[in-house]
Amino acid sequence: MIAEAGLAALWLAAALAALQLALAFGLGGHQGRSIGTIRAVALGQGLLTLFAFGALIELFLRSDMSVALVAENSHSQKPWLYKFAGAWGNHEGSMLLWVTVLALAGAVVALFERRLDAKTLGASMGAQAALALGFFAFLLLASNPFERLDPAPLDGRGLNPLLQDPGLAFHPPTLYLGYVGLSVAFSLAVGGLIRGNVGPAIARAMRPWVLAAWILLTLGITAGSYWAYYELGWGGWWFWDPVENASLMPWLAATALLHSVNVLAARGGLRAWTMMLALIAFSMSMIGTFLVRSGILTSVHAFAVDPLRGTFILALLALYIGAALALFGLRIAHVKEGAPFEIVSREGGLVANNLLLSVILGTVFVGTLYPLIAEAVSGEKLSVGPPYFDSVASPLALALAGLMLIVPQLKWRRDAKPILPRLAPGLLAALAILLASILLAPSIGLLPRLGLVIGGALVPASLMPLVGRSLRRAPLTIWGMVLAHLGVAVAILGTASDSAFTQERLAVARPGDRVEVGPWLIEFRDVLPIAGPNWTALEAELRASRGSGVAVMRPQSRFFSEPPTITNEAAIHTGWNGQLYAVLGEEAGEGRWQLRLWWKPFVTLIWLGGLLIALGGTLALIGRLFRGRFSISFGKRGYA
Amino acid sequence: MKGLLTLLFFMAAPALADSNLPPSRWANEQLPDPRQEAEATALMQELRCLVCQGQSIADSNAELAGDMRAMVRQRIAAGERPEQVRSWLIGRYGNWVSYRPPVEPVTWPLWAAPLVLLLAGGWLLRKRLVGRRL
């Protein structure tokens, strides 16, 4: 019953999407009058889709094995959290989540967007409906989450043990809210291009969505990276895996879009760039969804391979992105340019920022797809991995960080004042760190050293916009910017520290042996079997000390039976200046065990930085949403 | 209880085991010379595991990956340069086995991409800003 109700709700929602599309493009009468109807239809679509998603969750919580999806991905013995999360830990469920967020975003825009003129809003809602229609079709025709299984099995196949983790349970929804939140920017850009209305009004409508989506993407990627770090057992936190790249590319586009949309909203400039980025950001979300489900890229992250579904999504992609880009090409010439600006100005700096972010985005795109293209053209297989991406992305990212040292302090349109005084704190910090690093750590590589220097310089530099202001009266948006840039500095410092100072120790030890790694002395005590709710494990007891105090660490080799898998549960001890990371490997014969140990100074700064960036964005969003509805003039105040 | 759990563990293990031999010695032991070990580790992170879904041999639990690590360590300990070991493996398995793509005609567009994109973008910007002096 529940499954059929969910399916019916989906069909109804799809019908409403079709209706919304028809209304928006003039088939329902005069657009000004029908905007009210469009709002109602969008709201209905959102609620129905939410109902369908709720139905799926209910089926998983009840472990209803007569539904094929539940039988394949769940098990009655799983803890309830993983039954809940299991609803989206598979292709069909996650597509339903995708569509739910798409429909809900449309509903929220319908409810709350009151400033944009009716015709442009109508065209944008039409674009959103068009997007929804295609994905509804994909869901209903090729990925039905509510299919029945007859006869129903006694119990399910279980959820992949790697996914049975609280962090990972919530990583997909966070990311999906981000990816699909960008659809609103896409639709608004399409609406604006259709109506020829590309200006500050569109930017103001788009901005909260871009900001919110970007915050969620930042959180989702940070969380995903930390999960990979502690779950996969090799101490790495980013692998430039194709699926990771697929999540990074929308974020890169969204970051550029975020900066661009502020310029458009406050100064009327960068129109073409903002529209293009708005189209590209959601296009990257769609491409990412496609790459993960189509089976054309090998990855530990990928969903089960299904070329037929891949072809369906590819067709949707080609249709939507092609139409949007063609629209851009045809209409952008009709868009009036904004006020001019010089190279040395806030706008000029932001243009350079956009350029660097776009180059990183383009390079990651090329690198991810190159093996495919090379094989298509030459028949030869090759691999493009971290050596390529690291060597290419790092200098570009450092250049971006360099820009961040000064651009936030530049004036709009034209900044003729001397730059050096404003750069002074950053430059002094840079010099100090450079000298300290040469004296104390002469043998680290060039890139890590540059990371330490520039990241360190960015810490005081990011605080500069607050200098000379009353801190209590500085707008939240300024605090948000400062915090976000500070977060970037912290993340760069963490990355550089991890590259430069990590020490690794692989040991084969007997209980009673002592092993050293970095400043730590680790005593290996014993290995004992233990059991958990749906697993058994061998757990090692390690006692780590450096000077005073002892930390007990218990890494496990954990064993699941449904489906049969072994996972490594690393033991991590977090101190103020780094993390000690321990993994229990295989038995090496004669009562000896493999141990993998890492001492990673300041590695937590990487994810702390990510959290700070998201926090900064949140402050800015709150500042935006609650600062009142008066219009922003183009004068000096501009972007506060 | 302890005995039962141990029994359960070992009963289930054979379904997942590959060979019956333990890993090679140098698969998981570090070379005594730290400089050689650093070279070996750097190379292992750039070599692709032949039987995994996108992992380096440094990050893989697979037996063949372990044997490849052992080979890398033994050769570097014997004095070979990392580049020689990499070339030897490429001679066996093609460029696919190296995560660092070669610099050959087939990969010139790849290595040139960042610079080309930067220059193209820069040219775009010059056209836009040059005529905009106040």
Next chain:
Amino acid sequence: MNRALRFLPLLVLIVFVGAVAWRLSSTADEKIASKMIGQPVPAIALAPAVPGKPGLSSTDLAKGQPRLVNVFASWCVPCVAEAPLLSELRLRGMPIDAIAVRDRAEDVAAFLDRHGDPFERIGADPQSQAQLALGSSGVPETFIVDGRGIIRYQHMGPIEPGDVPSLVAQWDAAK
């Protein structure tokens, strides 16, 4: 923004869709084939894998007649399925040697007892070094080496009945 530039992203999309559509339509071949086809067999000298049977070295593979080299292991499940077909190839007059990867003598002996023994020589490869030297990426695989010690053909995966004619043809061509 000039004309060419406005449509550049669309062009990139078309290239992307084209490449991806190509990959979706042609079934991706996930196997990593050896690049040693056409090269001489690398210098290897493997100890006997089981008592009573000689070990395998590269000089044994350059004695005038083409030979098959079967890379297998006792713990390899598909190797069981291909064992009868190896015996059939032996009966057709194709001499077969083997390399036992990561195996113990007693396990190899037990495997040969249960599934038949068409091999003249079996070399022990406890750390996969010979397997790596040949460019083999898994078990089972079968190589055809010609009389002058040049590797001529690689068959990846177990030999199935449908593969026999092409293997015979390759062996003939290697003479």
